[in-house]
Amino acid sequence: MELPQDFTRRIRSQLGDACDDFLACYEKERAYGLRCNPLKIEEKKLRSVLLEKQIETEQVPWAAEGFYYSKDVYPGKLPLHEAGAYYIQEPSAMIAVSLLDPQPGERILDLCAAPGGKSTQIAGRMLGQGLLVTNEVVAQRARILSRNIERMGVRNAVVLNETPKRLAERFPLYFDRILVDAPCSGEGMFRKDIQARGEWSLEQVEICAKRQRDILEKAASMLKPGGILVYSTCTFAPQENEQNAEWFVRQYPQFELQRQEQIWPHLQRGEGHFAARFYKKHLSKEETAISPACERTADTAKKQARKKNVRKSDTDKAAGYEQLQEFCTTTLSEEMCSRMRLQISSGQLAVFGDQLYLLPAEIRSLDGLKAERAGLHLGCCKKRRFEPAHALAMALRPEDVTQTTETEEPERFLRGETTGCGDQKGWTLVTTDGCSAGWGKASQGVLKNHYPKGLRRN
Ligand code: SAM
DSSP, X not given: XXXXXXXXXXXXXXXXXXXXXXXXXXXXXXXXXXXXXXXXXXXXXXXXXXXXXXXXXXEOTTOTTEEEEOTTOOGGGSHHHHTTSEEEOOGGGGHHHHHHOOOTTOEEEESSOTTOHHXXXXXXXXXXXXXXXXXXSSHHHHHHHHHHHHHTTOOSEEEEOOXXXXXXXXXXXXXXXXXXXXXXXXXXXXXXXXXXXXXXXXXXXXXXXXXXXXXXXXXXXXXXXXXXXXXXXXXXXXXXXXXXXXXXXXXXXXXXXXXXXXXXXXXXXXXXXXEEEEEEOSOXXXXXXXXXXXXXXXXXXXXXXXXXXXXXXXXXXXIIIHHHHHXXXXXXXXXXXXXXXXXXXXXXEEEETXXXXXXXXXXXXXXXSOEEEOSEEEEEEETTXXXXXXXXXXXXXXXXXXXEEEOSOHHHHHTTOOXXXXXXXXXXXXXXXXXXXXXXXXXXXXXXXXXXXXXXXX
């Protein structure tokens, strides 16, 4: 499919003499990238394991955890991918989180998050500390986001399926950093996804630009003073990029544009991405007026949520709490066990029917919000026994448990096959190249496979 004529006309006026170089890119191979997940594996080890499998990697300049690979290898098919050791991501898309610069312990919101490329990159940089609220407005996409959060072993995230408006009402001045990776006209996808060319129009660019401003408006109200907001798109249209960034600082003078980057496919090895970083300087009068009330609401909500969770877990003690305690003692390392106990005693345990979740410490009540995942899924209580969730296995490292099995044949494990297990007994964390891939339960020399049926390979 040809590039849309209106698009080439606009690009020509945008790039001048460089336009021919830009258009020539469409005859060349696109860039392929993957991003190491530090929650599961060290970068050096990942690169050497991939090299053993004939996958050479090369550093992406704008993201320390990002690497190029070549067209004719398929890292997405390796068991290590299912184990969450890396995320396949278009290299230029990695720049937004580099600009956001998330830190462990912060409260971070990813407002337009599915399928989760940038959320899982943020989670990697947060190292399991602090709160990541990752939100997607389309329900079906929120489920995909949730699966990726699970695969990458993220512990400190809640996955929501909300509109920016409802979140803005709920979280005024709440976050240290916010990413708005906005829905856009997708011009940077034209090489990777030919169909995207057919969906493009000048009118669509204007519709996107307006929608982006609406989303930015909501994001602005959720950021604390002193916080950082990054706005990004995968398009080249000035209306959606520089012009929206200019509009934003004009509209919200407490925001200062600190940096702006555009990756062009004829200049860099990437398909194209725009990212702008804003700093929220100080409170406006209106914000100063509402701030103490917001903080009070936040505190009350937090206390109520804690009370509620403790109450719930108290009521459910017979149904699940003791079994969970027993599971922790027998299956988790001493350190992980005491950490988990501390989190439970400080009110982070949430019980939904027979399902147990561990809420991130920072979260206020999720009551009334559509939560696709209320924190880390610990497991479920079945007939007075606790069955650990796949999400918990994915979030644990080998040193967090008392028993592990490094599978020699990970493909068999991913197909759901049972294997031998010597004299092991009970829950075992099954690993591939040292990364947790799921649970097995050992009994009488057989390791029963607990890899979820819905994820199994044929
Ligand atoms: N950040 C994601 C990643 O790195 O994997 C990609 C996000 S994609 C560019 C934009 C997302 O915004 C889509 O998942 C889309 O469903 C969502 N979206 C669409 N309309 C929206 C709206 N009005 N408000 C918020 N999000 C919206």
